[in-house]
Amino acid sequence: MLDDFLIRATLAGIGVALAAAPLGCFVVWRRMAYFGDATSHAAILGIALSLALSLSVFTGALAVALIMAVTVSVLSGKGYAMDTLLGVMAHSALALGLVAVSFLQGVRLDLMAYLFGDILAVSKSDLAVIWIGAALVVALMVARWSALLTSTLNADLANASGIDPRREQMILTVCLAVVVAVAIKVVGVLLIVAMLIIPAAAARPLSRTPESMAVIAAILGALAAVLGLRMSYIYDTPTGPSIVCVAAGLFIIGLISGRFRASTD
Amino acid sequence: MSLIETQNMTVAMGGHIALRQVDFHINSGEIVTIVGPNGSGKSTLLKALIGAVKPQTGKVTRQPKLRIGYVPQKLHIDPTLPITVQRFLSLPIRRSKQDIDSVLDRVGANDLHDKQMFALSGGQFQRVLLARALLEKPQLLILDEPTTGLDQPGSAALYRLIEELRTDLGAAVLMVSHELHVVMSASDRVICLNGHVCCHGAPDIVASAPEYRALFGTGTHGALALYRHDHDHSHDHDDHEGCTHA
Numbered sequence: 001m002l003d004d005f006l007i008r009a010t011l012a013g014i015g016v017a018l019a020a021a022p023l024g025c026f027v028v029w030r031r032m033a034y035f036g037d038a039t040s041h042a043a044i045l046g047i048a049l050s051l052a053l054s055l056s057v058f059t060g061a062l063a064v065a066l067i068m069a070v071t072v073s074v075l076s077g078k079g080y081a082m083d084t085l086l087g088v089m090a091h092s093a094l095a096l097g098l099v100a101v102s103f104l105q106g107v108r109l110d111l112m113a114y115l116f117g118d119i120l121a122v123s124k125s126d127l128a129v130i131w132i133g134a135a136l137v138v139a140l141m142v143a144r145w146s147a148l149l150t151s152t153l154n155a156d157l158a159n160a161s162g163i164d165p166r167r168e169q170m171i172l173t174v175c176l177a178v179v180v181a182v183a184i185k186v187v188g189v190l191l192i193v194a195m196l197i198i199p200a201a202a203a204r205p206l207s208r209t210p211e212s213m214a215v216i217a218a219i220l221g222a223l224a225a226v227l228g229l230r231m232s233y234i235y236d237t238p239t240g241p242s243i244v245c246v247a248a249g250l251f252i253i254g255l256i257s258g259r260f261r262a263s264t265d
Numbered sequence: 266m267s268l269i270e271t272q273n274m275t276v277a278m279g280g281h282i283a284l285r286q287v288d289f290h291i292n293s294g295e296i297v298t299i300v301g302p303n304g305s306g307k308s309t310l311l312k313a314l315i316g317a318v319k320p321q322t323g324k325v326t327r328q329p330k331l332r333i334g335y336v337p338q339k340l341h342i343d344p345t346l347p348i349t350v351q352r353f354l355s356l357p358i359r360r361s362k363q364d365i366d367s368v369l370d371r372v373g374a375n376d377l378h379d380k381q382m383f384a385l386s387g388g389q390f391q392r393v394l395l396a397r398a399l400l401e402k403p404q405l406l407i408l409d410e411p412t413t414g415l416d417q418p419g420s421a422a423l424y425r426l427i428e429e430l431r432t433d434l435g436a437a438v439l440m441v442s443h444e445l446h447v448v449m450s451a452s453d454r455v456i457c458l459n460g461h462v463c464c465h466g467a468p469d470i471v472a473s474a475p476e477y478r479a480l481f482g483t484g485t486h487g488a489l490a491l492y493r494h495d496h497d498h499s500h501d502h503d504d505h506e507g508c509t510h511a
Contacts, residue, residue: 029346146357153342153356159317160335161357207347208381 002124006233012122012130013225013243016183016195019134021218022141023175024196025203025210029152032172034083035072036193038090040180042068043189044097047114051104057114058129062181068093069173117188117240119229126185133182137175144171149210186225187240194244195221202251205258220250267292268331268405268437269314274323276306276313283309285461286323291405296431296438298448301458302480307441308338310458311409314439331405334398334436338409340390344383351378354397368396372426387414391423399430406430408440420444424451445481 002008027036043061050060068089075085101111113121122130141148151158151165158165183192199221200213207213228243235242270290276283284306291297299307312318313325315335342348354365369375374392377385385393391411398406408427412420424447431438442448448455449468456465463476471477 029343031343150357152346153348153353154337154340156312156315156317156337157335157340158357159312160315160333160337162316163357201345204345204347208349209352210346210348213347 002127005120005122006229008122008124008127009119009229009239010226012119012127012186013229014222015127015130015134016179016186017199017221017225018218019137019175019179020183020192020195021199021203021221022214023137023172023179024198024200024221025214025217026148026152026172027176027193027196028200028204029210030172032176033193033197034086034090035069036176036180036196038072038086038093039065039069039176040189040192041090042093042097043180043184044114045093045100046097046181047184047189048097048100048104052100057184058181061184062177064093065177065180066174069177070170073169073173113188114184115188115190116238117184117186117191119186119239119243122185130182130185133178137178140171140175144168145211148172187243191240191244194247198244198247198251199224202247202254205254205261220254221247224250266328267326269325269327271313271320271325272323274313274320274325276309276318277321278309278318282321283460284313284458287462289314289456289462291437291439293404293437294431294435295453296428296440296451297454297456298452299439299441299456299458300443300445300448300477300481301463305459307458308409311335311407311439311441315407328404332401332403334401334403334406336391336394336398336406336408336411338441339413340394342382346383348382349378350374350380350382350385350393353382353393354400358400360400364400365396368399369393371399371430372396388419388423391415392426395423395426395430399434403434403436405437405439406434408438410441410443412442412444420447427451 002011027033043065046061046064047057048060049055049064050057053060072086072089098111147158147163148168148171150161150163151168155165158168179196180189180192183195187195199217202220203213203216206216224247225243228246229239231237231246232239232242267290271287274287274289275285276287287310289310299310301307309318313320315333316325350369351365354360354368365378366375369377372392372395374389374396377389377393380389382390382393395408395411406427411427412423415423427438427440428451430436449472452468454466455468455471457463457471457474457477457480459480463480464471464474466474
């Protein structure tokens, strides 16, 4: 079954969507979208390094994404203007990555695949990496759900309940780095944040509790992956962007049906 | 023994000293209010007491297994986060429907169960926060400016409720407040803070203390301070620079 590239691609897309959904909800709730951008842009640098050092792309991307995420996380507590800091780091990392890639022989063509993903080229071992990473992220989020949610609501409330909000922030940061690293093959560096945010945003008008929002986001994300692949196959469109387009369509539908529901309540 | 006490506690926040050498204690059943200008370290003191910030020097001693109900200042819930009152009260510890019903009932918010948190009015929100603190079955209730954003009837009702809860639960209450008239009538003790403890004691005593007047009397022309002793208003405030922020 896994010999069919379309089935591998579908499973890869679903795997990323399932991990991205609950994490994406936190990204939306905590207004960390730019943080996600910074982490994913840094991943390009990781890719360049891993090609230069003949490491797996996953390892390099994960390492740099982790360093980036942790650096930003630590600096965020020091009273810097967050968006400026992220702007500096995200784009410097991206630029540095692109420059670094240009020094490598014969990888210029591959760059597009990393920027926009190459889900149809997912191998069995890629699939294993994606699903292990996704399972890890989902397990961590489920285990820490209450603590993560409490510290998202209010840091002082968390402290008063014996939860360390900085530790929870670090857990989210690590999860973000893992999702970025596993999603590179599927949607590419430039569209990872879309997979985090759009399904969560689409789920928002349809949800009354944080848990339902995460579950609905996962369903919508998986749906976008499946339909996007289908669309790409039929109309011969680039796959990663097709998935994101379908997700955007679902967002609009969610928005309209949420409005409708609000007006009938 | 006090429920919680600090000895010679100094706390640094963001690189500067926010509180210097604070000795503080609160006993069972007491209502203690902290007053002080903005930036005087009121919230920092509460944060140190709940363990959110570590003192640089000195120490905080809590009674073993002390149950604290904490009502934070200005809790903003983002509309992007859908959460019902009931779910909010079950965080981070799952509470039974029965417990939730009973605390909501107690604070007069039993119709709010399924409402979204971000859709609550200021008064409803404070009641829900109070209900959440009550779920801890607190021995000590800590409130950081509980009436911020409430109108006068709203804050009067909230203070009445807090007073009732103290009687019912036998809990001590520690709060930060700007409403000095309320403070003076409802507190057993008042602590006047400005980076350090300027003065403390029974409301009458604090109100007539020169340090307190120096903080609240000048500049406001008495609009903020409670002048119970207007007739002996003969201090020169400049004598009390010892209480201005270093």
